[in-house]
Amino acid sequence: MSARVTVIGTGYLGATHAACMAEIGHEVLGLDVDPDKIAALRSGRVPFYEPGLEELLAKHVASGRLRFTTSYEEVAEFGDIHFSCVGTPQAAGSNAADLRYVDAVIENLAPLLAGRPALVVGKSTVPVGTAERLAGLMPEGTELAWNPEFLREGFAVEDTLRPDRLVFGVRSAEAEERLRAVYAPVIEAGTPVVVTDFPTAELVKTSANAFLATKISFINAMAEVCEAAGADVSMLAQALSHDTRIGGRFLRAGVGFGGGCLPKDIRAFMARAGELGVDQALTFLREVDAINMRRRTRVVDLAREAVGGSFLGRRIAVLGAAFKPDSDDIRDSPALNVAAQIQLMGGNTCVYDPKAMDNARKSFPTLAYAVSAQDALRGAHVVLHLTEWQEFRDLDPVALRATVTEPYVIDGRNALDAARWRAAGWTYRGLGRP
Known part of the structure; x- marks a missing residue:
């Protein structure tokens, strides 16, 4: 069943996720704070090289199933399932992850979701404990889930449409149900699903790497x-x-x-x-x-x-x-x-x-x-x-x-x-x- 999905952050992970969500049948709105990147994506161009991605993105931009914006207000109005796909680079002067972009998504989005039955889904690779902290910033009625990505550059489209597993870090049966609905075509194709808690979901990606x-x-x-x-x-x-x-x-x-x-x-x-x-x-x-x-x-x-x-x-x-x-x-x-x-x-x-x-x-x-x-x-x-x-x-x-x-x-x-x-x-x- 088609859903209205947003993807926040349109770098390597986000642009791929947005195009693939459109490919499996959803209406998708992507957001980025970089207007030049948004202009490129709106014209069907991907500002980096990934085999097969530009063709997929251009196809769904042309069909109208995939759109892009710089407005958090538009994102909040558009959908009830919001994927956060921003980067977590190494912090300057430290080995720790720089979480400023992950935090910025919640700081900008959460106030706009008050009173909405929304699900915010983190896909970024983060230190264990991050999801627990961010969950405390969600307004009443909005829930957080963690769904780590496992993309290989050069195979990102294939890894999104036909992953070797899906991991859902959730706190409620409703959040699990909503994620299963979003990924229904992928799951029906035989992809195994691992449902777990926040810290385990976060550790799956860091442990794999x-x-x-x-x-x-x-x-x-x-x-x-x-x-x-x-x-x-x-x-x-x-x-x-x-x-x-x-x-x-x-x-x-x-x-x-x-x-x-x-x-x-x-x-x-x-x-x-x-x-x-x-x-x-x-x-x-x-x-x-x-x-x-x-x-x-x-x-x-x-x-x-x-x-x-x-x-x-x-x-x-x-x-x-x-x-x-x-x-x-x-x-x-x-x-x-x-x-x-x-x-x-x-x-x-x-x-x-x-x-x-x-x-x-x-x-x-x-x-x-x-x-x-x-x-x-x-x-x-x-x-x-x-x-x-x-x-x-x-x-x-x-x-x-x-x-x-x-x-x-x-x-x-x-x-x-x-x-x-x-x-x-x-x-x-x-x-x-x-």
């Missing part, structure tokens, strides 16, 4: 051991993947994780554990974070070794700027972090990425940028493969051999065909591989 980060850092720690022992971390990961207790996902060693979720979420998780007096329970996450950051330094060290010990007068091609493929998100990007480190050491770095160039230029204006992978490699003394776009996997190492000054490639994602590059005359160096 902490586990994934731990798994990635584990295989990267094994890569360090493999390099010291002369072993091959890729073959090690393949052998481990056949163990059904472990599985193969997130076991690819490389330059480590980045983005707007895992790094800041594990730090916020540690900070919140300290506030709760159980900081020792998450001490291991400090090493998870440290291993991850060490991988970037390792790539810099390998690159310096490849060019003879000094970056001065050397050209370094960096393939990748986004923190992962199928995204233009450069938040905490390992690729750009490595490029910037090398530049500070005197290297002439040149970066190319299929989708993230505009964002990279805004945040790292002093780096040099190329118009293509071939352009980035021209005259390079070493090539760093740091974001595993399919475009880079498809590069012809034979044709590129004549483009570079030195045919040396460091595969920071262990995603290139090592035998193919070596056969073309390149020195190939993977991470944790002989």
Whole structure:
């Protein structure tokens, strides 16, 4: 049954959620305080790259099922189910989460809901205890629920329309019933639903991210051991993947994780554990974070070794700027972090990425940028493969051999065909591989 749904915050999470709510049949009104972003969305344009999202959004903007506004008053009048989808970045000078945007939603919306039978649904990743605090700010007749998101950049539309689970943190049967009605087409398709309390719902997302980060850092720690022992971390990961207790996902060693979720979420998780007096329970996450950051330094060290010990007068091609493929998100990007480190050491770095160039230029204006992978490699003394776009996997190492000054490639994602590059005359160096 169709409902009138609002989505507050139209960044990566909110724009995706709004378009997908329209796709499953609801009338949707999205809100953002940025008028330029709202103008873009009203014209059917998404101000970031996510496969399939712009087409979906444009379709429902054109049909009239999806609209956008900057008015909280219009949001309060429009619907009775309001999804809060704002960001929770890392606070300046602290590992804790910055909750100012989450708080602002409630501060602006709650007074307008007095006397209305509304349900406010938080989707942001927040420290445990946040929902309990916000619930106390709801006016009489309005209820809070927590429904964490589990989106993977590059697969956000699929993850919203066909998630592997839905988690409802609720305090009443009525709130659960209303959420089940909103997600009815998704649930009817077979998606399991976990109904729980506020703190458990909040912990599901932070725990999931902490586990994934731990798994990635584990295989990267094994890569360090493999390099010291002369072993091959890729073959090690393949052998481990056949163990059904472990599985193969997130076991690819490389330059480590980045983005707007895992790094800041594990730090916020540690900070919140300290506030709760159980900081020792998450001490291991400090090493998870440290291993991850060490991988970037390792790539810099390998690159310096490849060019003879000094970056001065050397050209370094960096393939990748986004923190992962199928995204233009450069938040905490390992690729750009490595490029910037090398530049500070005197290297002439040149970066190319299929989708993230505009964002990279805004945040790292002093780096040099190329118009293509071939352009980035021209005259390079070493090539760093740091974001595993399919475009880079498809590069012809034979044709590129004549483009570079030195045919040396460091595969920071262990995603290139090592035998193919070596056969073309390149020195190939993977991470944790002989």
